[in-house]
Amino acid sequence: MAQPQMRRAIESGVPDNQQYLHPLLKKNYGNWKYHDRPRPGVLHHVAHGGDQVWTVRAGTQRQMDVFTIRRLCDIADQYAEGHVRFTIRSNIEFMLSSEAKVAPLIAELEKSGFPVGGTGNSVSMIAHTQGWLHCDIPGTDASGAVKALMDELIDEFRKEEMPNRVHLSTSCCEINCGGQADIAIIIQHTKPPKLNHDLIANVGERPAVVARCPVAAIRPALVNGKPSLEVDEKKCICCGACYPPCPPMQINDPEHSKFAIWVGGKNSNARAKPTFMKMVAAGIPNNPPRWPEVSEVVKRILYVYKDDARPWERLSDWVERIGWPRFFEKTDLPFTKYLIDDWRGARANLNASTHIRF
Ligand code: SF4
Ligand code: SF4
Numbered sequence: 001m002a003q004p005q006m007r008r009a010i011e012s013g014v015p016d017n018q019q020y021l022h023p024l025l026k027k028n029y030g031n032w033k034y035h036d037r038p039r040p041g042v043l044h045h046v047a048h049g050g051d052q053v054w055t056v057r058a059g060t061q062r063q064m065d066v067f068t069i070r071r072l073c074d075i076a077d078q079y080a081e082g083h084v085r086f087t088i089r090s091n092i093e094f095m096l097s098s099e100a101k102v103a104p105l106i107a108e109l110e111k112s113g114f115p116v117g118g119t120g121n122s123v124s125m126i127a128h129t130q131g132w133l134h135c136d137i138p139g140t141d142a143s144g145a146v147k148a149l150m151d152e153l154i155d156e157f158r159k160e161e162m163p164n165r166v167h168l169s170t171s172c173c174e175i176n177c178g179g180q181a182d183i184a185i186i187i188q189h190t191k192p193p194k195l196n197h198d199l200i201a202n203v204g205e206r207p208a209v210v211a212r213c214p215v216a217a218i219r220p221a222l223v224n225g226k227p228s229l230e231v232d233e234k235k236c237i238c239c240g241a242c243y244p245p246c247p248p249m250q251i252n253d254p255e256h257s258k259f260a261i262w263v264g265g266k267n268s269n270a271r272a273k274p275t276f277m278k279m280v281a282a283g284i285p286n287n288p289p290r291w292p293e294v295s296e297v298v299k300r301i302l303y304v305y306k307d308d309a310r311p312w313e314r315l316s317d318w319v320e321r322i323g324w325p326r327f328f329e330k331t332d333l334p335f336t337k338y339l340i341d342d343w344r345g346a347r348a349n350l351n352a353s354t355h356i357r358f
Pocket of ligand 1: 129130131135137138139142171174175176
């Protein structure tokens with residue numbers, strides 16, 4: 001009788017990470033005694049069995065060309081031990097089994113244009129979204145705004161002189177990736193989408209577009225005898241969600257798509273509970289290639305926080321202690337009734353949708 005065939009592995013999902021680990025990390029997995037930081041950009045882990053690992057962290061631009069990837073791999077082979085990993089903020093980390101290898105690796109990374117730092121109470125690399133390369137809805141080039149800002153904050157990346165760690169993020173649309181951060185830079189559409197009815201009739205996936213709107217502002221409509229859509233502009237919250245399935249509903253605009261700055265988000269439970277960000281500046285021009293207005297506002301908030309916060313206060317803890325009125329006084333940012341939204345308006349807005357009811 002024929003033997004039943006072995007069931008083949010399903011080749012989808014996240015691969016087992018053990019196969020990629022540095023041998024010392026694999027050997028001591030879950031068995032570390034303590035860790036410390038000998039200098040900014042270097043972590044030192046000691047295992048219960050006595051093994052030691054030094055990890056050197058360097059900043060990268062996240063979106064890398066083949067030349068850069070090969071350069072990093074060559075550095076890993078020549079100066080480290082052939083294993084690297086990336087943090088969620090796009091820093092690259094090289095693991096070493098000997099302290100003597102740390103200084104030559106740092107020298108090579110710095111020489112090749114990869115600054116070493118981003119650990120402890122530094123401004124780590126900005127978590128930014130992939131933008132034009134992978135996504136269909138960006139309102140700006142997130143990587144460009146990140147590059148311009150990190151050029152100015154490179155000393156804060158290399159040193160650990162902030163009151164606590166500072167996580168920044170940049171999102172190139174209003175609705176998806178980016179996440180909670182101490183200071184977040186987020187695109188802000190200020191006008192409802194403009195509809196090109198001729199194209200919608202031909203290329204728009206109208207049911208998908210109607211379903212996509214979180215506040216049920218889009219309805220099917222007949223325009224000039226052709227099937228199209230209409231937007232109830234009183235309901236529209238200018239989120240940009242309808243644009244991906246239907247590019248003829250153009251919302252990106254060189255003048256009316258702006259940047260907003262949000263502060264005080266954090267994911268961790270350390271010392272205080274996780275918090276949501278609140279918007280503190282809006283209507284900042286989307287001004288490539290260096291976005292100087294965005295950098296100016298972020299740096300202003302960052303350096304007031306650095307001077308005024310107590311040791312180990314995250315940005316949200318600092319604002320909580322001094323209060324929002326003093327935050328606006330100290331940072332000299334203009335306050336309007338639209339800022340630090342407490343989400344009360346959302347109840348009316350979102351209850352109009354088919355997706356969320358509360
Ligand atoms: S933030 Fe939005 S536009 Fe940017 S990559 Fe993420 S989903 Fe796409
Ligand atoms: S999906 Fe967003 S931008 Fe489009 S109509 Fe609805 S609220 Fe407005």
